[in-house]
Amino acid sequence: MGNFKAILLICDGMGDRPVPELDGRTPLEVANDVNMSNLALGGECGIMDPIAPGVRAGSDTSHLAILGYDPFVCYTGRGPFEAAGIGMDVRQGDVAFRCNFTTVDSNMVIADRRAGRIEEGTAELAAAVNGMQIEDVTCYFKESVAHRGALVLRGPGLGAAVTDTDPHEVGAKVHDARACCPDDAASAKTARIVNQFVRKSYELLKDHPVNKKRIAEGKNPANIILPRGAGVAPNVQKFQEKYSLKGAAVVETGLIAGIAVYLGMDVIEIPGATGGLDSDVMAMGKGILNALADHDFVLCNVKGCDIAGHDGDANAKLAMIENIDKMIGLLMEEAGDNTYIVLTADHSTPVSIKDHSGDPVPIVFWGPDVRVDCVQEFDERAATRGGLLRIRGTDIMNILTQLMNTQEKFGA
Amino acid sequence: MGNFKAILLICDGMGDRPVPELDGRTPLEVANDVNMSNLALGGECGIMDPIAPGVRAGSDTSHLAILGYDPFVCYTGRGPFEAAGIGMDVRQGDVAFRCNFTTVDSNMVIADRRAGRIEEGTAELAAAVNGMQIEDVTCYFKESVAHRGALVLRGPGLGAAVTDTDPHEVGAKVHDARACCPDDAASAKTARIVNQFVRKSYELLKDHPVNKKRIAEGKNPANIILPRGAGVAPNVQKFQEKYSLKGAAVVETGLIAGIAVYLGMDVIEIPGATGGLDSDVMAMGKGILNALADHDFVLCNVKGCDIAGHDGDANAKLAMIENIDKMIGLLMEEAGDNTYIVLTADHSTPVSIKDHSGDPVPIVFWGPDVRVDCVQEFDERAATRGGLLRIRGTDIMNILTQLMNTQEKFGA
Numbered sequence: 001m002g003n004f005k006a007i008l009l010i011c012d013g014m015g016d017r018p019v020p021e022l023d024g025r026t027p028l029e030v031a032n033d034v035n036m037s038n039l040a041l042g043g044e045c046g047i048m049d050p051i052a053p054g055v056r057a058g059s060d061t062s063h064l065a066i067l068g069y070d071p072f073v074c075y076t077g078r079g080p081f082e083a084a085g086i087g088m089d090v091r092q093g094d095v096a097f098r099c100n101f102t103t104v105d106s107n108m109v110i111a112d113r114r115a116g117r118i119e120e121g122t123a124e125l126a127a128a129v130n131g132m133q134i135e136d137v138t139c140y141f142k143e144s145v146a147h148r149g150a151l152v153l154r155g156p157g158l159g160a161a162v163t164d165t166d167p168h169e170v171g172a173k174v175h176d177a178r179a180c181c182p183d184d185a186a187s188a189k190t191a192r193i194v195n196q197f198v199r200k201s202y203e204l205l206k207d208h209p210v211n212k213k214r215i216a217e218g219k220n221p222a223n224i225i226l227p228r229g230a231g232v233a234p235n236v237q238k239f240q241e242k243y244s245l246k247g248a249a250v251v252e253t254g255l256i257a258g259i260a261v262y263l264g265m266d267v268i269e270i271p272g273a274t275g276g277l278d279s280d281v282m283a284m285g286k287g288i289l290n291a292l293a294d295h296d297f298v299l300c301n302v303k304g305c306d307i308a309g310h311d312g313d314a315n316a317k318l319a320m321i322e323n324i325d326k327m328i329g330l331l332m333e334e335a336g337d338n339t340y341i342v343l344t345a346d347h348s349t350p351v352s353i354k355d356h357s358g359d360p361v362p363i364v365f366w367g368p369d370v371r372v373d374c375v376q377e378f379d380e381r382a383a384t385r386g387g388l389l390r391i392r393g394t395d396i397m398n399i400l401t402q403l404m405n406t407q408e409k410f411g412a
Numbered sequence: 413m414g415n416f417k418a419i420l421l422i423c424d425g426m427g428d429r430p431v432p433e434l435d436g437r438t439p440l441e442v443a444n445d446v447n448m449s450n451l452a453l454g455g456e457c458g459i460m461d462p463i464a465p466g467v468r469a470g471s472d473t474s475h476l477a478i479l480g481y482d483p484f485v486c487y488t489g490r491g492p493f494e495a496a497g498i499g500m501d502v503r504q505g506d507v508a509f510r511c512n513f514t515t516v517d518s519n520m521v522i523a524d525r526r527a528g529r530i531e532e533g534t535a536e537l538a539a540a541v542n543g544m545q546i547e548d549v550t551c552y553f554k555e556s557v558a559h560r561g562a563l564v565l566r567g568p569g570l571g572a573a574v575t576d577t578d579p580h581e582v583g584a585k586v587h588d589a590r591a592c593c594p595d596d597a598a599s600a601k602t603a604r605i606v607n608q609f610v611r612k613s614y615e616l617l618k619d620h621p622v623n624k625k626r627i628a629e630g631k632n633p634a635n636i637i638l639p640r641g642a643g644v645a646p647n648v649q650k651f652q653e654k655y656s657l658k659g660a661a662v663v664e665t666g667l668i669a670g671i672a673v674y675l676g677m678d679v680i681e682i683p684g685a686t687g688g689l690d691s692d693v694m695a696m697g698k699g700i701l702n703a704l705a706d707h708d709f710v711l712c713n714v715k716g717c718d719i720a721g722h723d724g725d726a727n728a729k730l731a732m733i734e735n736i737d738k739m740i741g742l743l744m745e746e747a748g749d750n751t752y753i754v755l756t757a758d759h760s761t762p763v764s765i766k767d768h769s770g771d772p773v774p775i776v777f778w779g780p781d782v783r784v785d786c787v788q789e790f791d792e793r794a795a796t797r798g799g800l801l802r803i804r805g806t807d808i809m810n811i812l813t814q815l816m817n818t819q820e821k822f823g824a
Contacts, residue, residue, distance in 0.1 A: 017781045017782075017783060018781065018782075018783060018784065024784075026783075047799075047801070051822060052807065052810065053800075053803050053804075053807035053810060053811055054807050054808075054809075054810025054811035054812070054813070054814050054819075055810050055814075055819075055822055056814050056819050056820070056821045056822060057821070057822055057823060058821050058822060058823020058824040059823065059824065060823045060824050061822050061823030062823065071822070071823065075823060078823070078824045229824070255824065350781070352781055353781075353817055355817075355821075356821055357814050357815075357817075358810060358811065358813075358814030358819060359783065359814070380783060381783060381785065381799060384785065384798075384799045384801060389801050389802070390800075390801040390802065390803075
C-alpha cells in the first residue's frame with residue numbers, strides 16, 4: 001500500500017456548451033484560470049461521462065458513479081440521501097422522503113410550494129410532527145435549509161414504490177400518495193402512512209405559533225409537509241472498506257453530504273460554505289488541507305457553477321470558476337508532493353439551457369508519475385486531446401487508486 | 413422539453429479501409445463531398461462502433477443499437493424484422509422466418525436457391541400457401557421482393573430455437589428443421605410445423621400455373637419455400653414512448669423498415685428509392701423534409717454504399733457518397749435552424765473484403781450549440797480527431813436527445 005493522499009475536486013455543473021455572448025467559447029475556455037491550466041499542463045487530461053455518453057446525470061447519481069458506486073445499482077431515490085445529509089439515521093427497511101414545508105388553503109390546494117421560502121421557525125415546526133406514530137410506523141421528521149426537510153418512516157413491511165404528494169403546481173390539490181403498482185402491499189402501506197402523515201401535519205401546523213406569527217406578518221404559513229422522492233436506504237459498501245482509504249467530504253449541499261454519510265466519510269463543516277455564489281471557496285480549500293492531515297482522501301464539491309448555470313448567468317459562472325481557481329492554487333501549493341489532485345465536474349449545466357445536460361466534462365489527474373500529456377488548458381475542448389481520451393465516472397476511483405497504489409490486483 | 417427536430421442519416425456500409433486503387437485512401441477520403449465536410453466543419457465529430465470496437469455488425473443489430481435498443485437484449489433474429497418490414501403482423505408468441513422461393517428436384521435437392529431470381533407471380537404463389545393450418549398452428553406467408561418472403565407461425569406453445577431448412581448450397585438436400593436443444597419441446601413443435609410447411613409448399617407449388625409457365629419459358633420454378641432465421645417478436649418499447657419524439661423512417665430495405673415498424677415509427681414510402689445504386693437519393697431527401705413537417709425525428713437509411721461495398725466497387729461507392737452529399741446539401745439548406753443532423757454509417761463494408769467489417773465509422777452531430785471541434789472533413793481518419801472521440805451505437809440517441817433537450821435527468 002502506498003503513502004499517497006488525494007483530493008477529488010468536483011465543480012458542480014461546471015461543464016458548458018459554446019456560449020454566444022462569449023464568442024462561442026465556454027466559461028472554462030474564457031476564464032482566467034491559471035491554476036487549472038497548470039493542473040492540465042502537469043497532469044493527464046480527458047473527457048468524462050459521469051454515467052455514459054449523452055446521459056443527463058443528476059448530482060447524486062453522478063457523485064455515486066464518480067466515487068465508484070454504480071448508480072443503476074445503488075441509487076434508490078433522492079429521499080434517503082437528503083435525509084442522511086441532514087444527519088438523520090436511515091436504516092435498512094426504512095423509507096425516506098425529501099419534503100417541502102408548503103402553504104395550502106383549507107381545501108388542500110397549494111398556495112405556495114415553498115411556504116414563502118420560510119427561513120426561521122422550521123425547527124419548532126419539525127418538533128411538532130417529529131416522532132408521530134401512525135399504525136406501527138414511527139415518522140421521523142427533520143428540517144433542512146429553508147423550506148426543505150426530510151421524513152423517515154420506520155416500521156415493518158414498508159415499500160418505497162409510491163407516488164409523490166407534492167403536485168409541483170400552485171393551484172393544484174395535494175396528491176394522495178399511492179403505490180406505483182396495485183398489488184404491492186408494502187408500498188400501499190407506505191402510501192397509507194404518508195397520506196395520514198400529511199393530513200396530521202396540517203392539523204398540527206396550521207395553528208402553530210410559528211405560523212400564527214407568519215400570518216400576522218403577512219407571510220405564507222408553513223402549514224403542511226409534502227413528502228416526495230421516496231427511497232429505501234441504499235445498501236452500499238463503506239468507502240473505507242471498499243478502498244482502504246479514510247475519506248472526508250468538504251461539501252455544500254445536503255444531497256452530497258448525504259451520499260458521504262452513507263459511504264461512511266467524515267463530513268467536515270466549513271463556516272462560510274453557503275452553497276451559493278457567495279460561498280467562501282477559499283475556506284473550503286483550507287478545510288480540505290486540514291482534512292488531509294488525518295484522512296487519505298478528501299472529496300470536495302463546490303456548488304456555485306451549477307447555480308450560475310441554472311440561472312443562465314455566464315458571468316457568474318466565470319467568476320465562480322476563477323474563485324475555485326484561486327482555491328486550487330492554494331491546494332497545489334500546500335497539499336504536499338504526495339497528494340494527487342483530480343479536478344472535474346459532476347455534469348454540465350450549460351447557461352444556454354439552465355439545466356443539467358448530457359455533455360461530457362473535462363477531467364485532469366495531477367500528481368506523482370502521471371502520464372503527462374500535451375494538454376495545456378483545462379476546458380471542455382482542450383481536454384478531448386488528452387491522454388485519458390474518454391472515460392466514465394465509475395473509472396475515476398480505479399484510475400486514482402492505482403496511482404495511489406492502494407488497489408488490489410485483479411488476477412495474478 | 414425542447415422544440416428541436418433531428419435527422420439521423422445512416423449511409424449503409426459507407427465506412428471503408430484504405431483502397432489501393434484510391435492510393436491508399438478510403439472512398440470517403442477521396443469523394444467530392446463538400447456538404448459532408450461542412451457538417452464536419454460546423455459540427456462535432458468522432459468515430460462510432462455500432463456494437464463495440466471490432467464487432468462486425470449487421471444492419472439490423474446496428475440500427476437497433478443506433479436507435480438506443482441494446483441488440484443483445486432486443487434482437488431475436490432476422491425473421492421477425494423481415495416479416496414486419498413487408499407489413500406482416502408479428503405478435504407476441506409468434507415465430508417468424510425469412511424465406512426464399514427455391515427450386516428443388518423431386519428428391520428435395522436444391523437446383524437454384526433463388527428460383528431464377530423470380531420477379532413475377534410470387535403474390536399468386538404466396539396466396540397458394542398463405543393461411544395453411546398445421547395442427548393448431550396457422551401459417552401466414554407473404555412474398556417480399558424477388559425470391560424473398562416471410563413466414564409467421566401463430567399458435568400455442570411455439571419456440572424459436574430451430575435450425576434453418578435452407579442448406580445454403582446447390583446440390584444439397586433441403587434440411588429438416590430441428591430444435592437446437594433436444595429437450596426444448598416448444599422449438600421441437602415449431603420444427604415439426606415448419607417441416608410440414610416446407611413439404612406442403614412443394615406439393616402446392618410444384619404444379620402451380622405460375623410455375624408451369626416458368627418451366628415452359630425455360631425458367632427455374634419456384635416450387636418450394638425454405639424458411640430460415642427463426643425469431644420471436646421482439647418485445648421493445650415504442651420509439652415515441654421511449655423518447656417522447658414522433659419518429660418517421662425514410663428507408664429502402666424491408667429489414668430496416670421492419671425495425672421501424674416494430675418501434676412504431678411511420679414508414680414513409682419514397683417512389684424511386686430502390687435500395688440500389690440507381691436509387692433516387694434526392695427524392696429521399698425531399699421525403700425527409702416532408703416528414704419533418706409532422707415528425708420530430710426522421711431516420712433515413714440509404715442502402716447504396718453497402719451494395720457497392722459488397723460488389724467490391726470503389727467507384728460505385730464514390731458515386732453513391734457524392735449522391736448522398738448532394739442530398740445532405742438540400743437538408744442543410746431546408747431543414748431549418750432548429751434541426752440537428754447526425755450523419756454516420758451502420759457499419760463499414762470495405763470494397764476490399766466485400767462484406768461487413770468491424771471497423772468503426774465516422775459520425776458527426778451538427779446543429780445548435782454543439783461543441784464544434786477542429787475536424788474539417790468527414791471521413792474515417794479525420795473523424796478520429798473529433799471531440800466525441802470514440803462512442804458506441806447505443807450512445808447516439810442519448811447524445812442527440814440531450815441536445816434536443818427531451819431527455820429525462822437520471823437523478824436530481
